Amino acid sequence: MSEERIMDLKRRVYSAAKDEGARVGMERTMEAFEESTLHIDEYVMEMARYVRDLKAELRNRMLDLAMEAAEAMERNGMDVVIAHTRKEALDAVIDVVGTGKVIVKSKSMISEEIGLREYLEGMGNEVWETDLGEFLLQLSRGRPSHFVVVSMHVPREGALEVLRRKLGYRGPPDVPRMVAAVRDFLREKMLSAQVGITGANAVAAREGALVQVENESNVKLTGSLPPINVVVTSIDKVVPTLLDAIKIAIVESYMLGGTPPTFIDVVSGPSGTRDIEHRLVRPAQGAKEVHVVLLDNGRSSAAGSLLGETLRCIKCGACQLACPVLTTVGPSWGSGAYMGGIGVLWTAITKGFEEAGPLSYLCAGCGICEEYCPMDIKISDLVWEIKRMASAKLEEELGVADS
Numbered sequence: 001m002s003e004e005r006i007m008d009l010k011r012r013v014y015s016a017a018k019d020e021g022a023r024v025g026m027e028r029t030m031e032a033f034e035e036s037t038l039h040i041d042e043y044v045m046e047m048a049r050y051v052r053d054l055k056a057e058l059r060n061r062m063l064d065l066a067m068e069a070a071e072a073m074e075r076n077g078m079d080v081v082i083a084h085t086r087k088e089a090l091d092a093v094i095d096v097v098g099t100g101k102v103i104v105k106s107k108s109m110i111s112e113e114i115g116l117r118e119y120l121e122g123m124g125n126e127v128w129e130t131d132l133g134e135f136l137l138q139l140s141r142g143r144p145s146h147f148v149v150v151s152m153h154v155p156r157e158g159a160l161e162v163l164r165r166k167l168g169y170r171g172p173p174d175v176p177r178m179v180a181a182v183r184d185f186l187r188e189k190m191l192s193a194q195v196g197i198t199g200a201n202a203v204a205a206r207e208g209a210l211v212q213v214e215n216e217s218n219v220k221l222t223g224s225l226p227p228i229n230v231v232v233t234s235i236d237k238v239v240p241t242l243l244d245a246i247k248i249a250i251v252e253s254y255m256l257g258g259t260p261p262t263f264i265d266v267v268s269g270p271s272g273t274r275d276i277e278h279r280l281v282r283p284a285q286g287a288k289e290v291h292v293v294l295l296d297n298g299r300s301s302a303a304g305s306l307l308g309e310t311l312r313c314i315k316c317g318a319c320q321l322a323c324p325v326l327t328t329v330g331p332s333w334g335s336g337a338y339m340g341g342i343g344v345l346w347t348a349i350t351k352g353f354e355e356a357g358p359l360s361y362l363c364a365g366c367g368i369c370e371e372y373c374p375m376d377i378k379i380s381d382l383v384w385e386i387k388r389m390a391s392a393k394l395e396e397e398l399g400v401a402d403s
């Protein structure tokens with residue numbers, strides 16, 4: 001672990017600590033979070049326990065289940081690639097997309113993990129994020145500070161400033177008016193795009209179906225308005241049945257706001273109709289092609305390791321909103337896609353210990369994250385282990401290790 005990485009992290013954290021706007025944004029988000037998650041119904045917690053036990057049981061057969069899901073999705077008319085590495089995933093997407101396209105894209109931590117937007121732009125495409133928070137980050141070249149509320153560090157004043165500067169917004173500093181301006185801008189992009197890229201919250205192996213949970217309706221539109229839909233997701237999200245997948249969607253949304261999701265979308269093939277003489281004709285109203293990339297990138301090898309229990313994570317983000325460090329320093333405590341204590345663990349799985357080591361030093365070890373985790377992941381203990389390993393390596397590099 002190089003000292004350079006530690007210095008870089010220190011610089012980012014110091015400058016984040018001085019960012020008054022980010023602190024205001026995070027404080028406001030925290031207040032709203034505390035009010036909205038005081039009571040989570042027992043029936044949701046029962047579902048959470050079911051999901052936790054199921055995911056613990058599935059951890060050692062993720063690849064088999066991914067293959068079962070891939071076969072079922074292909075039977076349903078989708079093209080599927082199981083990508084073992086980041087490069088394989090990017091190759092699979094570019095094979096479908098090519099260059100010179102207008103692409104709309106919904107929020108997905110897997111696409112952040114592989115740097116998909118930057119890669120597609122580098123290959124000569126125009127890419128637009130359709131989730132409002134991601135769109136603000138795209139315009140301001142920012143990094144996500146949370147799995148779900150990606151722009152929790154951007155207060156309304158910051159959103160106004162970026163929309164004025166980058167979108168030419170001339171309206172009042174009024175949130176509904178700003179949201180309407182973004183909606184108009186993005187609707188035009190969605191209607192003209194040749195490709196829509198989406199993610200998935202869970203994948204059902206038996207039915208070969210993708211489950212997406214959302215509130216903005218941008219995922220639905222991104223996946224169905226352009227003629228081609230590419231779904232980029234990961235193998236740890238595959239569960240045996242559609243009912244299991246929907247339970248994950250429900251738990252995930254309740255954990256963050258104490259409310260049901262506005263939309264749960266199920267995609268199990270390209271759009272089509274059999275309304276005339278019961279003959280299948282594609283497309284109907286939605287995408288005519290659906291391509292799916294199921295990413296491994298370290299997950300299957302982590303299953304039997306110290307980090308294995310991390311694979312139960314459903315990325316609800318409850319632990320992140322509870323974390324006193326993350327909600328102070330924001331996205332500076334992260335590796336792009338993954339931030340906070342749970343982010344240290346995902347970074348170790350997807351990028352290795354070298355990258356995760358310096359990030360582990362920011363964990364205060366208070367353990368509050370664990371109280372909020374519906375999957376009972378021992379986040380603090382695991383981060384502590386990474387910190388211990390990183391320290392041992394650093395001592396060795398500095399020549400101060402015990403002989």
Ligand code: SF4
Nearest residue numbers: 313314316317319373
């Ligand atoms: S570690 Fe637990 S609380 Fe945090 S995102 Fe994952 S499932 Fe949610």
